Amino acid sequence: MVKIRLTRMGDIHRPFYRLVVADSRYPRDGKYIEILGTYNPLTNPAQVKIDLDRVDKWIKDGATPTDTARDIIVRAGYKFPVKKKKKTAKKTAAKKAVPAAVKETPKAEAKPAAKTAAAKPAAAKKPAVKKEAK
Numbered sequence: 001m002v003k004i005r006l007t008r009m010g011d012i013h014r015p016f017y018r019l020v021v022a023d024s025r026y027p028r029d030g031k032y033i034e035i036l037g038t039y040n041p042l043t044n045p046a047q048v049k050i051d052l053d054r055v056d057k058w059i060k061d062g063a064t065p066t067d068t069a070r071d072i073i074v075r076a077g078y079k080f081p082v083k084k085k086k087k088t089a090k091k092t093a094a095k096k097a098v099p100a101a102v103k104e105t106p107k108a109e110a111k112p113a114a115k116t117a118a119a120k121p122a123a124a125k126k127p128a129v130k131k132e133a134k
Helices: 052-060 067-076 089-097 100-104 107-125
Strands: 002-011 014-023 034-040 047-050
Touching (some): 002 067, 052 067
Antiparallel strands (some): 034 047
16 A cells, blocks of 8 residues: 655754655655655644645545644645545435324333333233232
């Protein structure tokens, strides 16, 4: 799986990151396919330089950004495509097939009938015991 992620560069306590496209099996600072940009968190505000055209190309080809890379790409001005949820034919057919009579029956009426039916066999099993008064 191809990912868009950050590779750490720089010295100790002076991080600098490259935004790269890499196979998810490669180590964080290992081999990569392409450099898409840079991110420097030490400047105020953080400096972000990204080639958004290349990011768009890789996302369309199926690369998935990590959470941090996604936040940095959005900060650079890229808008990710919104995925629309598709309604399945089963759900829409099931909603249309429900008759109006079933929709109108309240659940409160069904519960007491079930309770009384369950209570009658329990009462029939236990015989009545009379206690004698002394």
